[in-house]
Amino acid sequence: xxxxxxxxxxxxxxxxxxxxxxxxxxxxxxxxxxxxxxxxxxxxxxxxxxxxxxxxxxxxxxxxxxxxxxxxxxxxxxxxxxxxxxxxxxxxxxxxxxxxxxxxxxxxxxxxxxxxxxxxxxxxxxxxxxxxxxxxxxxxxxxxxxxxxxxxxxxxxxxxxxxxxxxxxxxxxxxxxxxxxxxxxxxxxxxxxxxxxxxxxxxxxxxxxxxxxxxxxxxxxxxxxxxxxxxxxxxxxxxxxxxxxxxxxxxxxxxxxxxxxxxxxxxxxxxxxxxxxxxxxxxxxxxxxxxxxxxxxxxxxxxxxxxxxxxxxxxxxxxxxxxxxxxxxxxxxxxxxxxxxxxxxxxxxxxxxxxxxxxxxxxxxxxxxxxxxxxxxxxxxxxxxxxxxxxxxxxxxxxxxxxxxxxxxxxxxxxxxxxxxxxxxxxxxxxxxxxxxxxxxxxxxxxxxxxxxxxxxxxxxxxxxxxxxxxxxxxxxxxxxxxxxxxxxxxxxxxxxxxxxxxxxxxxxxxxxxxxxxxxxxxxxxxxxxxxxxxxxxxxxxxxxxxxxxxxxxxxxxxxxxxxxxxxxxxxxxxxxxxxxxxxxxxxxxxxxxxxxxxxxxxxxxxxxxxxxxxxxxxxxxxxxxxxxxxxxxxxxxxxxxxxxxxxxxxxxxxxxxxxxxxxxxxxxxxxxxxxxxxxxxxxxxxxxxxxxxxxxxxxxxxxxxxxxxxxxxxxxxxxxxxxxxxxxxxxxxxxxxxxxxxxxxxxxxxxxxxxxxxxxxxxxxxxxxxxxxxxxxxxxxxxxxxxxxxx
DNA sequence: GGAGCTTCAATTTTT
DNA sequence: TTGAAGCTCC
Numbered sequence: 001x002x003x004x005x006x007x008x009x010x011x012x013x014x015x016x017x018x019x020x021x022x023x024x025x026x027x028x029x030x031x032x033x034x035x036x037x038x039x040x041x042x043x044x045x046x047x048x049x050x051x052x053x054x055x056x057x058x059x060x061x062x063x064x065x066x067x068x069x070x071x072x073x074x075x076x077x078x079x080x081x082x083x084x085x086x087x088x089x090x091x092x093x094x095x096x097x098x099x100x101x102x103x104x105x106x107x108x109x110x111x112x113x114x115x116x117x118x119x120x121x122x123x124x125x126x127x128x129x130x131x132x133x134x135x136x137x138x139x140x141x142x143x144x145x146x147x148x149x150x151x152x153x154x155x156x157x158x159x160x161x162x163x164x165x166x167x168x169x170x171x172x173x174x175x176x177x178x179x180x181x182x183x184x185x186x187x188x189x190x191x192x193x194x195x196x197x198x199x200x201x202x203x204x205x206x207x208x209x210x211x212x213x214x215x216x217x218x219x220x221x222x223x224x225x226x227x228x229x230x231x232x233x234x235x236x237x238x239x240x241x242x243x244x245x246x247x248x249x250x251x252x253x254x255x256x257x258x259x260x261x262x263x264x265x266x267x268x269x270x271x272x273x274x275x276x277x278x279x280x281x282x283x284x285x286x287x288x289x290x291x292x293x294x295x296x297x298x299x300x301x302x303x304x305x306x307x308x309x310x311x312x313x314x315x316x317x318x319x320x321x322x323x324x325x326x327x328x329x330x331x332x333x334x335x336x337x338x339x340x341x342x343x344x345x346x347x348x349x350x351x352x353x354x355x356x357x358x359x360x361x362x363x364x365x366x367x368x369x370x371x372x373x374x375x376x377x378x379x380x381x382x383x384x385x386x387x388x389x390x391x392x393x394x395x396x397x398x399x400x401x402x403x404x405x406x407x408x409x410x411x412x413x414x415x416x417x418x419x420x421x422x423x424x425x426x427x428x429x430x431x432x433x434x435x436x437x438x439x440x441x442x443x444x445x446x447x448x449x450x451x452x453x454x455x456x457x458x459x460x461x462x463x464x465x466x467x468x469x470x471x472x473x474x475x476x477x478x479x480x481x482x483x484x485x486x487x488x489x490x491x492x493x494x495x496x497x498x499x500x501x502x503x504x505x506x507x508x509x510x511x512x513x514x515x516x517x518x519x520x521x522x523x524x525x526x527x528x529x530x531x532x533x534x535x536x537x538x539x540x541x542x543x544x545x546x547x548x549x550x551x552x553x554x555x556x557x558x559x560x561x562x563x564x565x566x567x568x569x570x571x572x573x574x575x576x577x578x579x580x581x582x583x584x585x586x587x588x589x590x591x592x593x594x595x596x597x598x599x600x601x602x603x604x605x606x607x608x609x610x611x612x613x614x615x616x617x618x619x620x621x622x623x624x625x626x627x628x629x630x631x632x633x634x635x636x637x638x639x640x641x642x643x644x645x646x647x648x649x650x651x652x653x654x655x656x657x658x659x660x661x662x663x664x665x666x667x668x669x670x671x672x673x674x675x676x677x678x679x680x681x682x683x684x685x686x687x688x689x690x691x692x693x694x695x696x697x698x699x700x701x702x703x704x705x706x707x708x709x710x711x712x713x714x715x716x717x718x719x720x721x722x723x724x725x726x727x728x729x730x731x732x733x734x735x736x737x738x739x740x741x742x743x744x745x746x747x748x749x750x751x752x753x754x755x756x757x758x759x760x761x762x763x764x765x766x767x768x769x770x771x772x773x774x775x776x777x778x779x780x781x782x783x784x785x786x787x788x789x790x791x792x
Numbered sequence: 793g794g795a796g797c798t799t800c801a802a803t804t805t806t807t
Numbered sequence: 808t809t810g811a812a813g814c815t816c817c
Contacts, residue, residue, distance in 0.1 A: 091806045121807045145807085226807045261806075294805060394803055396809085416805085453793065579807060600804050624803055638804080661802065662808040 036078070036106075040064075040071060047281075047314035048072045051079070051253070054274075054308035056301070057283040060345040061330070061644035062321025062606065065283055069255060070099050072281060073115065074106040076253055083114035087251035087273070090119055091258050093584050095604060099257075116251065120266055121226060122579050124233040127247070128224070129575065134240055135232055140438045140571045142223040143578035147422065148443040149173055149214075149225045156213045159469075160206065167204055175199075176211045180227040181263040181295040183234065186212035220474060222440045230265045237272050248276040258604075259284035259304075263295035271307065278308065286341050287334050290600060290638045293625075302341070319345050321606050321647050323352025329650065329680035330643040336675055337633045354682040355643075357673065358653035362664075363397075363614075366655045367404035370611050373651065374594060375408050377609055381648075385411055387608035390596040391642045393620035397613065401596050413590045415597035419581060425533070425544040426551060430577065432523050436507040437571040439476040452528040455496050463488065464497075476501075503527070516570040517556045524548060599642040610646035612639070615654040616667035639672045 037045050044064055047057045048071045059065035069088070076086055090096040096118045104112040116123060129139045144152070153176070154169035179189055189195055189208045199207045218225060224232060237244040254274045256262065259282035262270070274280040282304060289298045305311055319327050327347040334340065358373070360366035374388055390401050398414050405412045420426060428451055434444035450456045467488065468475045478485065479501040482494050489497070503526075510519050524530050529548070533541045558576070559568045595607070599620075614620050621635035643650055654669045673685055745757045 093806085095806085119807065143807095146805090229807080258806080291805075293803085396802080399809085450793090455793095457793075581807070598804065601806080603806080619803095622803055635804095659808065 036071070036074070040067070041318060043314060043316050043318070044068050044071070047316070048075050050312045050314070051076055051281075052279060054278050054304070054311040055281040055314060056259075056304045056308075056311055057281065057314045057316065058301075058341055058343060059283050059285050059316040060319060060343060061285065061288060061641070062319040063316035063345070064318075064320055065257075065285070065316065066095070066099060066102070068316065069257060069281075069283055070102040070106065073099075073103050073117075073255065077103075077107050077111055081253060083111050084116065085250055085252045086115050086117075086255070087123070087253070088115060088117040088255040089123060089257065089270070090117075091261055092604070093119055093122070093580060095257055096122075119579065121229045122576070124229045124269075125224075125575055125579065128229065128232055128236070131236055131240075131243055132232070134243065135236060136219070137224070137232070138222055138438070140222070142221065142434050142438045142441040142444065143229070143575060144218065144221075144223045144225040144443060145421075145578060146173075146226070147427070148223075152217060152443060153210065153214055156210050156217065160209060160213070162206060162210075167207070167210070172204075172207055172210055175207050176214060177225075177227050178295050179211060180231045181265045183231070183265055183268065186215050217442070220440065221442045222438050223443070227265075230269065234265055234269050234272075237269070244272060245276075247273055252277045252279055254280045256280070256282045257284075260286050260289040260298055260301045261291050261296040262300050264297055264300075267297065267300045280308070286339075287337075287343075287637055288603060288641050290603065290634060290641060292630075292634055298339070315343055317343050317345050319347045319644075320349075322347055322644060323349050323648060325352045325354050325680050326643065326646050326648075326650055329355050329676045330640055332677035332680065333636060333643065333672065333675055334640045337636055338629065339633060353649050355676060355680055356649070356651040356682045357685060358651060359669075360653060360655040361657060363400055363655045363658040364404075366613060366653050367400035370401065370613060370651070370653060371404035371408050371410060373611070374405070374410060374609075377649075378410075381609070383608060384592050385594045386592045388594045388611075389602060389605070389607040389609075389645060390594065390611045390613060391599045391602050391645070392596075392612075392614045393599060393622055393638075394614075395598060398596055401613075405594060405596075410594055411592065412594040412596055415595055416601045420547070421577070421580060423544075423547060425529070425547055429524060429529055429548055429551060430574070432507070432527050432529070433520065433570055433574055435504055436511060436519075436523065437574055439504060439508070440474050442475055445475055448527075449500060452532040454500065454528075456493070456500065460489065460493055460497070511570065516559050516568055516573055517552070519570055520555045520573075521552055524552060599638050602645050603641050606645055606647055608647045609649045609651070610642070611651045611653065612642045613653045614658070615652050615670035615673055616658065617670055618667065619658070620670055620672065636672065636675075 037048065040048060041064075044067065047055065047068050051072065057065070057068060059068065073086060073088060077083060088096075088099065090099065100112055100115065100117050103115070103117075118126075125143065128135075128137065128141070132139060132141060150169050150173050153173045154164065157164050157167045157169060157172065179195070184192065184195070186208065189211055196205070196208065199205050218228065237247065251273055254270065256270055261284070270280070270282075282301070284301050286298055286301055289296060289301075292298065305313075322330075324347050327345055331345055358366070358369050360369055370390060374390075377383055377388070378385065392398065392401075395416070402412065402414065421430075428448060431444040431448040434441045435448065439445075446461065449461060464475050464478060467473070467478055467485070479497055482489075482498050482501070486494065507519065507523055510522075514522075530545070533545045533548070554577075555570075555573055558573050562568045562572070595605075599612070618626070620639065621632055625631040625635050652673060654667070654673070656666065657664050658667055659665070669685075678684055743757050747757060
């Protein structure tokens with residue numbers, strides 16, 4: 001089975017595969033100016049060749065933005081600029097990976113390898129690993145993910161005896177995050193009359209206190225959250241001019257992707273780093289700025305001309321992706337925004353199909369109609385499933401499409417569902433790794449000190465925390481000197497705490513000497529996590545166990561593919577893994593599937609057929625973002641992003657009634673439908689048509705090839721809710737006595753339908769059956785839970 | 793410590 | 808409606 005970490009290393013692999021195609025760099029280089037550049041249009045060429053001085057590239061949707069960036073870097077290399085002096089920053093790992101891969105194909109993987117290319121966070125974390133000691137961080141600092149951060153905020157709210165109904169951890173964390181991204185330290189927060197006033201008005205005057213404590217506790221844990229990676233890098237270059245000078249010298253050429261999404265902090269860092277040589281190239285599209293709610297500042301792109309008055313401006317306006325109708329429709333939408341840089345996106349492709357509109361009575365019908373359209377389109381247009389995407393405004397809408405697609409046996413993947421790295425078992429194991437590398441990491445410690453259960457309960461933990469707080473110590477230091485606390489804890493507790501400290505210390509001793517993989521493996525075994533999962537032999541535990549194996553395999557591969565020995569340590573692995581997201585764990589078997597995701601996560605992707613769904617007022621545009629013109633314009637840009645993902649066909653849909661939180665709500669079609677110029681629409685949009693428009697799909701139940709579903713696949717699918725998935729045979733479902741079930745029997749499962757018992761093992765009540773289901777493939781089920789009905 | 797209950801909240805989210 | 812979190816009871 002291909003494992004999840006694969007992607008991390010794909011770059012190297014693909015480069016190796018692509019080796020034959022790589023033209024010898026040395027000889028290729030001479031012709032670079034001519035041949036190499038021929039692949040580009042005139043505007044793109046200009047943007048690539050102007051490598052000295054500041055450049056702003058406004059790159060419309062589908063205009064070859066990545067192409068320009070990659071060719072520009074390749075061109076820099078051809079001018080004998082060493083790869084180590086090129087810094088290229090992206091927002092996603094995926095974008096960085098793709099670019100590196102493409103550059104590798106142009107100039108050879110060897111040279112591409114030494115580029116400083118990655119996300120803001122990953123590049124900065126690397127620098128901070130090296131320089132963080134100047135700010136008081138060891139190189140083994142932990143990176144807190146959002147879950148860690150929120151849980152710490154929540155804990156602090158409790159400690160300060162504040163009401164978490166008023167101080168909602170998520171919101172408070174959001175305030176802290178946005179403060180950091182605007183370069184506001186806790187001290188600055190306290191002295192900002194405006195912020196304090198605002199918090200007072202929202203009846204949360206103590207956010208500043210929470211922020212201050214939060215920052216202290218992160219530091220005490222030797223930890224940085226995502227924002228700290230940026231903030232600390234900024235502080236580093238602000239307070240240590242010699243460090244700044246060093247990196248200014250090193251990064252003589254700086255490139256930034258998706259510049260419209262940079263926040264103030266990122267902007268300041270880039271500005272500082274590039275201020276010496278000013279060889280900076282930023283690429284972006286103001287029309288695709290959709291993250292202002294997270295602090296992205298569209299002004300950064302608009303103000304570029306003030307920061308670098310002698311800049312070159314390049315506009316890429318030719319769209320290579322979409323048909324003329326799609327480009328026309330998208331243009332007619334974005335034209336309604338006031339704030340934008342003027343540009344004319346055009347396409348030379350055929351006019352293509354007009355934008356279709358589906359009106360459904362209910363949200364369920366919407367799912368059903370779209371799924372059927374997809375089934376027919378695959379057949380009629382010879383599409384692969386991977387050519388299709390369903391987009392929506394909120395994640396909650398995914399369920400309906402999942403159910404509808406599953407009923408028609410159309411393979412799909414949900415982008416951005418529960419991340420692999422957020423799963424409990426993964427976080428537990430990583431927690432052990434984290435504590436081993438950095439025993440001051442209190443989030444990790446709290447997570448695992450009693451998992452697997454070792455008799456260290458909430459009471460003990462609270463007392464430890466109390467002592468730590470009152471004596472200004474760290475929990476780990478207390479654990480190391482348990483003998484001083486004989487009066488505080490009873491003998492048994494002291495023994496157990498000592499044993500835990502000894503366990504972690506044992507791992508720590510091996511940190512320097514053992515191979516990362518061997519150490520990780522031995523931790524997984526001896527910590528008792530593996531044993532805990534074997535304790536009950538349920539399918540859930542089996543899949544958890546498989547997930548742990550994937551992480552371990554990932555470490556093995558990580559170790560094997562690193563260039564330098566210092567990168568093969570467990571802490572190096574931990575740092576890279578902390579910055580990965582679900583999108584980075586795509587698997588080979590997930591390739592040819594319909595993608596369903598939010599419009600936000602679709603940015604940067606393209607599909608032949610795109611379905612933009614849930615186009616209703618208060619949903620898309622979102623109710624929370626319809627208050628000001630600015631907010632509404634951002635929603636409109638989001639819709640623009642959704643439309644411009646499509647190469648050949650766009651279908652819009654809305655429902656008259658939608659269940660929201662269990663209550664049916666009547667809805668009004670989105671203003672965005674009306675805002676598309678009618679000439680690009682398949683049929684005029686009528687506010688209240690007598691006959692709801694229905695597509696003319698036939699009821700042919702064409703059998704799409706049945707896809708065997710493995711446990712892995714099931715895991716990625718959210719289970720269908722019990723009530724909405726009636727028994728496949730339609731009969732009322734009553735389970736039969738598990739004791740009567742024998743191998744070879746035909747049975748029916750409420751969710752998986754009919755199947756055959758292949759094997760039985762274990763003793764009641766933990767008797768486990770291996771069942772082969774016609775529709776869902778082979779599954780392992782515990783009889784006491786499975787509710788199987790015997791058919792014959 | 794965990795099963796099983798109730799309660800309550802509920803956008804978007806590259807790292 | 809889902810789901811997470813908190814609570815109670817063994």
